[in-house]
Amino acid sequence: MPPYDRPSWVVPLWWVTDPDQHAISGCRLIERWCAEMTPPKPLKKALEPELAGWSGRLGATPWVQRQYGPRPAELARGSGFRRIPLDEPVDWYQVSLLYADYADPLARFSAQFAAAVAPLCPEGLPNDGWVRPLKNRVPPSVRAVMAGPVVGPVGGVIDSAEAADQFRADPAAQYEHYINLARRSYLSVLLDRLDKLRDADSPDELVMQVLTDTIARHAADYGDPEQPLRKPTDDERKRVHEMLVAKIEEQPEIQHNPYFTEAYERATRTLLRWVVEGRETIDAGIIRNALKWSRLDAQRKEGRMAAHAEVLTDLRAAAPDIDHGIDVRTQLARAHAALLAYVEDGVSVSTESWEKSLASRLLTDGNSLALVAFPTLADLVTTAWHEAVPAGGRAPVGAAERDATAAACYVHALLCTAVLLVSPTGGAATKRLARIRRDIERNLDAHRRDNAERQ
Structure with a gap:
């Protein structure tokens, strides 16, 4: 796996198809970029989400904000307006340079693991059309580890420009560190689907047996998958409810927000997940972030319904x-x-x-x-x-x-x-x-x- 070639077609206004229209949205920029990427490249369903994910991750790092500018970094993050066309050609060009330098090679690398785990796909199912796309859930897990803290040979790839440059110079050196992680991630996806099937009203015994056998066979070679999160207990639910109530009593104006109900449900789900994951510190103050996401989701929904x-x-x-x-x-x-x-x-x-x-x-x-x-x-x-x-x-x-x-x-x-x-x-x-x-x-x-x- 040689270093990925830097795109040579990245010039100012490369995304323009109508000379009189320079505005573009972040989503459209990502779509156009993936279409322009030179082969060989991962399949679209794995590639586009990875480019979007790395764009967001990179835009949030201080070194990218310094190197490419605060506004391009904000555009790269999306910041809740990724689907809105913006006539900011100078800043979109800086985002394009960020993609050419880092997001493109990172997305190519993590997206490739969707195809890499395909040989682990269960065999013998009465219909396997539903299982093939599950491989596309693997790249986000790989990306999360790559962008996360350094743990042995993995992680920390965008902690600094130097770390990102080191990755970009020799992606082949990183592949072996992540392939088994990707395989275990895929087995975790299968295990999660198996867990859902067990809860179904009429579970298909053949499907469950095929999944069980597939997981056991490959776990012997690549390690056990992560177990699905257990369900929260009644005591944990009570604790989260009490935490949120206390936070709302401190800031009673929250209750008058038009998105309060949805935000409360969103915050409850997040806190319960954190409790089940065993996080030492959980803060009910996330309801403020939940209000923000609920507002943005409502705006996106209203935009879709209007369209x-x-x-x-x-x-x-x-x-x-x-x-x-x-x-x-x-x-x-x-x-x-x-x-x-x-x-x-x-x-x-x-x-x-x-x-x-x-x-x-x-x-x-x-x-x-x-x-x-x-x-x-x-x-x-x-x-x-x-x-x-x-x-x-x-x-x-x-x-x-x-x-x-x-x-x-x-x-x-x-x-x-x-x-x-x-x-x-x-x-x-x-x-x-x-x-x-x-x-x-x-x-x-x-x-x-x-x-x-x-x-």
């Missing part, structure tokens, strides 16, 4: 394209049947995702519920999500996404897919719906990158 306001009408408008001789209820019933048969990318057929199950229910019972629900689909999914989260859990059993915001986007995309599956090609509304689905999926990918940055 998709027409979608909610188009989803119904596309139905007449299906068959002009059949009423809408029958047409959507066909969409329901098509959705039931649809194989999700990344989810087992025997344990279809929580999101697909919800989308299917929305298309049943004469579809009247779906037609009423579409104008407030995000609210409906969010409510259903919180009701379905088990005690001590962070997501409903079988959820494909990590939070309610992403789940709402995914349910929306599934509903669009269902209608498109039974639509003839060529209809104007159908073409529009296909474009809308692509927009939804882009937003969902962006939200997943946001989650990757926070890891």
